[in-house]
Amino acid sequence: MELRSNEPTGPIEHRWEKHKEASKLVAPANRRKYNIIVVGSGLAGGAAAASLGEMGYNVQCFCYQDSARRAHSIAAQGGINAAKNYQNDGDSVYRLFYDTVKGGDFRSRESNVYRLAELSVNIIDQAVAQGVPFAREYGGLLANRSFGGAQVSRTFYARGQTGQQLLLGAYQALSRQIEAGTVQMHTRTEMLDLIVHEGRARGIVTRCMKTGKIGAHIADMVVLCTGGYGNVFYLSTNAKGCNVTAAWRAHRHGAAFANPCYTQIHPTCIPQAGSYQSKLTLMSESLRNDGRVWVPRKTEDVTKRPEDIPEADRYYYLEERYPAFGNLVPRDVASRNALYVCNEGLGVGPEVDGERRAVYLDFADAINRLGEQTIRERYGNLFEMYERITGDSPYDTPMRIYPATHYTMGGLWVDYNLQTTIPGLFAGGEANFSDHGANRLGASALMQGLADGYFVLPFTVGNYLGEVRTLPPLAEDHPDVKQAVAGVSERIRKLMNAPDPKYPPEHFHRLLGKIIWTKCGMSRNKAGLEEALLEIPRLRDQFWREVKITGEGEELNQTLERAGRIADFFELGELMCLDALEREESCGGHFREEHEENGEALRDDENFSYVAAWEWTGNPAEPRLHKEPLSFEYVKPSKRSYK
Amino acid sequence: MSEELLNLTLHVWRQNGANDAGRFETHQASDISTHMSFLEMLDVVNEELIEKGEQPIAFDYDCREGICGTCGMVINGMAHGPQKLTTTCQLHMRQFNDGDEIWLEPWRASGFPVIKDLVVDRSALDRIIQAGGYISIRTGSASEANELPVAKEDADKAMDAAECIGCGACVAACPNASASLFTAAKIAHLSLLPQGQAERRDRARKMVAQMDAEGFGGCTNHGECEAACPKGVSLRWIARMNRELVRAMVKADTPIQRRDRAS
Ligand SMILES: Cc1cc2nc3c(=O)[nH]c(=O)nc-3n(C[C@H](O)[C@H](O)[C@H](O)COP(=O)(O)OP(=O)(O)OC[C@H]3O[C@@H](n4cnc5c(N)ncnc54)[C@H](O)[C@@H]3O)c2cc1C
Ligand code: SF4
Ligand code: FES
Numbered sequence: 081m082e083l084r085s086n087e088p089t090g091p092i093e094h095r096w097e098k099h100k101e102a103s104k105l106v107a108p109a110n111r112r113k114y115n116i117i118v119v120g121s122g123l124a125g126g127a128a129a130a131s132l133g134e135m136g137y138n139v140q141c142f143c144y145q146d147s148a149r150r151a152h153s154i155a156a157q158g159g160i161n162a163a164k165n166y167q168n169d170g171d172s173v174y175r176l177f178y179d180t181v182k183g184g185d186f187r188s189r190e191s192n193v194y195r196l197a198e199l200s201v202n203i204i205d206q207a208v209a210q211g212v213p214f215a216r217e218y219g220g221l222l223a224n225r226s227f228g229g230a231q232v233s234r235t236f237y238a239r240g241q242t243g244q245q246l247l248l249g250a251y252q253a254l255s256r257q258i259e260a261g262t263v264q265m266h267t268r269t270e271m272l273d274l275i276v277h278e279g280r281a282r283g284i285v286t287r288c289m290k291t292g293k294i295g296a297h298i299a300d301m302v303v304l305c306t307g308g309y310g311n312v313f314y315l316s317t318n319a320k321g322c323n324v325t326a327a328w329r330a331h332r333h334g335a336a337f338a339n340p341c342y343t344q345i346h347p348t349c350i351p352q353a354g355s356y357q358s359k360l361t362l363m364s365e366s367l368r369n370d371g372r373v374w375v376p377r378k379t380e381d382v383t384k385r386p387e388d389i390p391e392a393d394r395y396y397y398l399e400e401r402y403p404a405f406g407n408l409v410p411r412d413v414a415s416r417n418a419l420y421v422c423n424e425g426l427g428v429g430p431e432v433d434g435e436r437r438a439v440y441l442d443f444a445d446a447i448n449r450l451g452e453q454t455i456r457e458r459y460g461n462l463f464e465m466y467e468r469i470t471g472d473s474p475y476d477t478p479m480r481i482y483p484a485t486h487y488t489m490g491g492l493w494v495d496y497n498l499q500t501t502i503p504g505l506f507a508g509g510e511a512n513f514s515d516h517g518a519n520r521l522g523a524s525a526l527m528q529g530l531a532d533g534y535f536v537l538p539f540t541v542g543n544y545l546g547e548v549r550t551l552p553p554l555a556e557d558h559p560d561v562k563q564a565v566a567g568v569s570e571r572i573r574k575l576m577n578a579p580d581p582k583y584p585p586e587h588f589h590r591l592l593g594k595i596i597w598t599k600c601g602m603s604r605n606k607a608g609l610e611e612a613l614l615e616i617p618r619l620r621d622q623f624w625r626e627v628k629i630t631g632e633g634e635e636l637n638q639t640l641e642r643a644g645r646i647a648d649f650f651e652l653g654e655l656m657c658l659d660a661l662e663r664e665e666s667c668g669g670h671f672r673e674e675h676e677e678n679g680e681a682l683r684d685d686e687n688f689s690y691v692a693a694w695e696w697t698g699n700p701a702e703p704r705l706h707k708e709p710l711s712f713e714y715v716k717p718s719k720r721s722y723k
Numbered sequence: 724m725s726e727e728l729l730n731l732t733l734h735v736w737r738q739n740g741a742n743d744a745g746r747f748e749t750h751q752a753s754d755i756s757t758h759m760s761f762l763e764m765l766d767v768v769n770e771e772l773i774e775k776g777e778q779p780i781a782f783d784y785d786c787r788e789g790i791c792g793t794c795g796m797v798i799n800g801m802a803h804g805p806q807k808l809t810t811t812c813q814l815h816m817r818q819f820n821d822g823d824e825i826w827l828e829p830w831r832a833s834g835f836p837v838i839k840d841l842v843v844d845r846s847a848l849d850r851i852i853q854a855g856g857y858i859s860i861r862t863g864s865a866s867e868a869n870e871l872p873v874a875k876e877d878a879d880k881a882m883d884a885a886e887c888i889g890c891g892a893c894v895a896a897c898p899n900a901s902a903s904l905f906t907a908a909k910i911a912h913l914s915l916l917p918q919g920q921a922e923r924r925d926r927a928r929k930m931v932a933q934m935d936a937e938g939f940g941g942c943t944n945h946g947e948c949e950a951a952c953p954k955g956v957s958l959r960w961i962a963r964m965n966r967e968l969v970r971a972m973v974k975a976d977t978p979i980q981r982r983d984r985a986s
Contacts, residue, residue, distance in 0.1 A: 131862040146783065147849050149889055150791040166869060202863065209865035211858045211916050213882040220872030239882060244790055248885065252857035259853040267846065290838055319785040353758040356767055359787045430726070430758075465789075468809060471758070471817055534862050584773040586766070631778045635739070636839045639779060 081336060081695050083708045086495040087191040092714055093173075096195045099496065100539060104546025111136035114545050115299035117284055118142070119271045119326050122151030123243070123526060124509025125305030126250035127533025128541075133262035134253075135538060140297055141254070142266045142286065144321050144641075149251040152307055152319040153529060156243025157364050159227055159235035160526040162200035167224050171232040173197045178715050179230065180524060184489075184517020185668035185683060186717040187339070187691070189710065191496060196515050196524075199531040204236055206534055210249040214238050228365060228522025229408055235523045240364065240461055246526055250533070270641065271326045272568045274302065274505065276333050277560045280551070281505035284326075285568045289641060292634035294569050296561050298554050301504040301544060303537060304330060305529075308488035308510035310343065312649045312656065313601070314593025316485035317349060317362040323645040324652050327492050327511050335500040336693035336706060338493035338513035340652065341660035344520055344669045345602050346486035347414035350469055351429055351438040355590075360484035361469060363462055365522060368407045368414070370446035370455065371479065373398050375426040375439050382428050386440055386478050397421055401679075405722045412519060412602075412669050412681075413722055415483035419602045422482075429480045440478035447475065483602060487525060489516045489669065490659075493693040493708075497540035498532060501693075504548075506541060508532035513691070518668025572633050574624070575643045581628035585643040588623040592616065592646070592653055600657050605673040609661040613654065617701065620650040651700045659692055662705065678723075685717050729755045729821045733768065735780050736828045741836045747826075750780075757817040761804065762787060762794065764816055780827075781840035789813040789953065792888030795895070796841045797828040802892035802951040810890065810953040830891050832900035833938045845891050847937035848905060854933035855926040856909040858918050877915050884911040886954040893948035893956070899940030904948040906934045907964035908956045914967060924974055927967040 088095040088102075106114065114137050118129040121143040129141040143151060163176040176197035181188060208214065208222070214236050215223040227235035238245040257263040268289040275283035275296060283298040309324035310316040331337045348363045376382055377395040397417055399406045409417075418439050421427065429438035447455050452475060456463070463474045470480070492500050492507040494514055499506050509529040516524065554561065595615050599608040623646070629639045665688045666672045666681035675682045691708040731752040738745030750772075755764050762784055769779035785793040789810040796811055798804035804814045819825070827841060835843040885908070893904035910927050913919035919926075935941075942961055949958040 127862075134862060145785055145791070145793060146845060147792075147889065149849075149852075150785055150793050152786065152791070154791050155786050155788060164868070202865075205865040205868045206860070206862065208868040208871075209858065209860040209918055211881070211913050211918050213878050213885050213912070213916070215882075216873055216875045216878040218875050220874050220878075221869050238885075241790070241886065244888075245882075245885060252852065253860075253862070255849065255853040256857045256859060259855075265849075267849075317788075319791060320787060321785050354756050356756070356759055356763050358760070358763050358766055361788050465813075468806075468813055469760075469815065471815070538862065582774075584770045586770065628773055628776075630773050630776055636781055636842060638781060639773060 081501055081706055083336070083493065083501070083693055083706050084495060085189060085708060086497060087189065088496070092190065092194045095191050096198060103539065103543040106542050106546050108136055112138055114138060115140065116541065117297060117299040117302045118305060119284065119302070120151065120305030120307065120509065120511070121148035121251070121254065122153040122305060122307055122509060123247055123250055123529030124511070124533040125303070126151065126247065126254050127530050128303055128305060128508060128537040129263050130250060130253035130257050131534055131538040132541060133257035133260070136262065139257070139263040140266065140299065141263055142269050142271060144268065144270045144289065146268050148254055148265055148267065149248060151247060152322055153247045153526070154244045155319065156526055157240045157362065158366070159225065159237035159242045159523045160203070160246065161227070161234050161523040162204045162236060162527065163197055163234060164201055164204060166222060167233040169232045171234050175232065176200060176234065180515070180521060181517070181712070181715040182718070183519060183521035185519050185720060186517065186685065186689065186712060187667055187710065188515055188517030190712060190714055192514050195536070196528055196531050199535045200527050202535060203527060203530045207246055207249050210253060212238065212245045212249045229410060243526060246530065250530070271306070271329070272644065273329045273564050274333050275561055275564045276502060277554050277558065280503045282551070282554050283561065285564045287568070290636055292632065292637065294565055296556055296565050298556065298561065300551050301506070301541065303506045303508065303541065304492065304511050305508045305533065306511045308491070309652060310485040310488050312593070312653050313485040313597050314589050315352065315357060315360050315597070317346065317360055320359060323648065325645050325648045327507070328648040328652055330492060330500065330502065330505055332696050333502060334696065335502045335505055336493035336695055337490070337655060338691050338693045339490040339518070339659065340656045340694070341600065341663060341670050342489035342518050342668060343485055344411065344487040344489060345415040345483045347411055347418060347483045348441065348481045349484035350466060351480050351482035352432050353430060353470070355433055361465070362484070362486060363466065363481065365411070367441060367459060367462060370458065371407065371441040371443050372396055372445060373407050373414070373439055373441055375421045375428060379425040382426060382436055386428070386442070395421070395426065402722050409722050412671070416602050416671060418483055438480040438482045441481045442478035443474055444478070487520055489513065489518060489520055493691065497543065498536055499540065499544065504544065506537060508537050518670055572640065572644070575627060575640060575647065576629050576633050578625055578627045580626050582626040583628055585627050585629070585639060585646050588619060588627065589646045589649070591619055592650060595619070596653050596656065600660050603671050603673055604660050606661065609657045612657045613661070616650060616654045616657065623647070623650065654700050655694055655703060658703065659694065663688060663692065680721065680723070683719070727757045727821070729757065729816060729819060729823070731755060731819065732824045734824065734826045735840070737780070737840050738837050739839060741838070745837070755816055757815070759816045760787070760812060761798070761814040761816065762812050781842045783842050784812055787812040790888060792890040795830060795890045795892055797830065797895055799826050802830070802895040803953055808953055808955055830895035832894045834894065834900060834902065835891060847939070848889050848891060848902065850937065851902065851906055851930050851933045852909060855922065855929035856913070858913060859922060871917055873917060881912050881915040884908045884915065884956065884960055887956050888954055890953065892951045892953060894939065896947040896951035897940065898945055898947065899943060901942045901948070902934050902937070902939040903942040903961050903964065904952065904956055904958070906930050907960040910964050910967055911960040923967070924971040927964065928971045931964070931968055
């Protein structure tokens with residue numbers, strides 16, 4: 081396997097333009113001769129399918145939900161960045177590029193990040209023209225806010241529902257193409273395998289989730305925009321259906337998987353209330369602007385009511401440890417410190433599985449200083465949501481928060497064209513690894529999904545088709561197709577007929593999640609990762625032996641759907657631990673306890689300034705590592721410090 | 724808030740496909756924590772059913788945080804259950820008492836055929852949007868975003884209407900199974916913005932024609948939709964939709980083609 085990034089060279093501000101000029105085009109009249117499969121209808125997939133359909137290609141788009149509008153992009157609250165400099169505070173494409181490379185802890189490709197920053201401005205234009213109701217100032221112009229510690233106000237937002245409104249914009253554009261007949265939408269249809277023919281991606285195998293029917297869809301190329309793999313942790317802020325299956329099946333066919341150990345743990349989520357918990361809810365990071373984070377200083381106080389703990393016995397650990405940034409330290413630092421204080425036995429809230437894992441986020445000072453009305457205006461919706469879930473009112477008692485998995489920076493390796501290592505297989509949005517390095521800045525995933533979907537893929541897909549011109553027809557009864565279909569049916573048969581069926585699939589998912597969370601989560605070490613690498617295969621064997629699924633395969637069967645996804649999470653989980661073990665440094669969301677200095681992450685640029693791209697070898701314990709070296713011509717690697 | 728454990732009796736609608744007549748089945752839910760969400764309570768019941776070798780209750784969900792619009796069932800006769808402005812997935816068990824009997828049914832509407840148990844087919848809502856619920860703008864051809872200011876008041880109102888999550892509770896709650904609130908919300912969102920003006924007339928006619936073609940009933944002002952809506956989408960959008968329609972009809976010169984529901 082050869083990793084060729086295909087980045088253009090020359091001055092960075094001209095690279096994308098130059099690349100486009102050198103690319104092949106498909107004439108409008110020829111486009112309808114090409115069939116393109118887009119899996120996913122989130123920001124990346126929805127935007128790509130709509131744009132490609134509008135250009136005149138024949139598009140088949142797939143999603144597992146009952147409507148394209150429900151992709152998990154819908155849940156993004158905070159906002160989307162763009163280098164518009166509307167606030168006249170010195171923002172520019174270059175500054176957004178710079179912040180993103182630095183925020184990614186120097187583990188991303190400069191050319192890609194520059195393009196992302198460049199395209200950010202077009203996204204806002206497009207969304208506004210579609211009718212996305214972004215927040216506005218009294219004068220009628222677009223409003224911005226500063227987000228995630230950025231020094232400029234470049235974040236656009238639509239109340240607390242930015243992802244929803246951007247996705248509805250893409251969904252409506254997609255609906256227009258469905259009406260026009262250029263896109264055919266397949267909802268409640270899950271991709272379970274990739275069809276590769278003569279070395280090129282030529283289709284997918286799907287299961288209709290209403291009838292259980294397995295079928296093949298053949299095309300000239302396949303684009304995967306299937307989102308992130310955060311659900312490997314079982315508990316995360318992802319939707320329950322989010323999965324790695326599509327990407328993992330591609331990986332097993334030869335698509336390299338990059339940086340799987342880079343995951344982002346968000347510090348402000350509502351903690352787990354019991355062992356039955358099925359997901360975690362994110363609370364906007366903006367809460368840390370006014371809330372103070374603390375735990376009791378003494379372990380004997382953790383069961384007391386917070387009101388009864390005197391000021392002197394409260395440990396404002398972020399303010400004490402990071403006087404310059406205090407409660408506003410970056411996500412990874414805030415998360416890791418919450419972990420440490422809970423490990424020290426200072427966690428609060430109810431015991432779950434014998435542990436208290438929560439810290440307080442206290443608004444009492446802010447309410448005293450600014451008045452309850454101001455706090456209500458700023459955070460009213462969030463406080464209501466918190467109360468609905470926990471039964472407590474943050475106006476009266478501190479919130480309890482704990483970190484949760486939120487985003488996965490790793491994903492399918494792609495070149496500058498967003499093509500994977502399988503020709504004809506492209507990946508966009510959270511499913512690829514491309515732009516965020518080891519750590520993603522707030523409000524930049526929406527930007528990346530839409531940049532990929534509206535502006536990059538429509539172009540690079542055309543370039544691929546222009547290069548290959550005509551592909552030989554592939555019949556449904558060709559052995560490559562039949563084999564893929566038979567493989568999927570066989571796997572379902574195996575899942576439905578485990579030799580010693582005992583437990584529902586969630587039982588295993590919870591156990592897997594716990595291993596990954598404790599040993600490959602916010603803070604990792606060699607011994608823990610090695611343990612995980614023994615435990616995961618053991619649990620996986622047990623899963624295949626004891627998973628219990630009732631009902632039939634040929635009907636709506638949600639237990640079967642989940643079991644198939646969990647089976648893939650087992651293999652991915654192992655790769656995450658291998659990747660984390662191999663990366664003997666700390667960078668971004670990947671913190672190796674052996675590599676720190678005064679508690680801060682210690683990067684090793686000399687030895688680890690590369691993308692780790694893993695090749696499937698048939699044995700999940702022995703994938704092959706390929707390295708794409710990273711070089712920094714513009715933003716010189718520096719140390720992140722928040723002390 | 725303190726935790727209590729509840730014991731509940733569930734009467735759940737079970738139906739295997741659109742052709743099955745369907746029936747209620749009774750299940751016990753024991754030791755349910757008041758901190759659980761309603762769907763987590765059903766997860767517990769389902770895991771027990773699977774362990775006993777029985778089929779779990781099918782119900783739709785995805786985000787479990789009240790934004791994707793996937794979940795939804797009628798709980799004791801109320802779409803999304805007893806708590807105002809709350810989706811089924813955000814409903815928590817502290818809204819119930821020990822010993823309660825809970826009746827669970829799917830959204831019932833001829834526009835929403837049952838797929839299995841509490842899972843229904845809401846693709847009709849997608850087809851209403853496909854009929855015209857968008858602004859036609861080619862990718863990459865948009866002009867500078869701040870070129871056209873939008874009064875804050877209009878933008879805020881458009882956002883109010885745009886909050887609809889497409890869950891279908893309004894249809895389930897309506898005695899006529901009308902999809903008016905859903906349809907009106909999208910018409911309002913787009914017609915309030917300057918960007919949405921060019922297609923304004925046709926949009927209203929096409930979307931309403933599609934709503935009728937899908938077999939949804941007409942609006943006779945019961946207001947149940949607004950009461951059930953988890954996002955507080957306002958009834959006044961329906962009045963606005965009717966005005967849009969009158970405007971459109973007056974100026975219309977071409978009839979709208981109704982499409983098949985299965986298209
Ligand atoms: C709670 C939350 C809040 C966030 N807030 C922000 C924010 O404020 N700003 C920001 O920039 N980012 C935010 N993010 C991150 C951002 O929302 C996501 O990274 C981004 O939306 C992902 O978009 P996507 O198109 O790649 O994937 P998704 O939107 O997840 O779409 C995936 C699509 O793939 C389909 N799919 C998946 N697997 C299969 C399969 N096997 N077969 C068929 N179809 C499949 C799904 O049906 C879906 O249509 C947030 C994320 C979360 C979870
Ligand atoms: S109007 Fe309200 S009830 Fe109806 S679909 Fe939209 S969110 Fe659901
Ligand atoms: S599951 Fe998404 S709104 Fe309830």
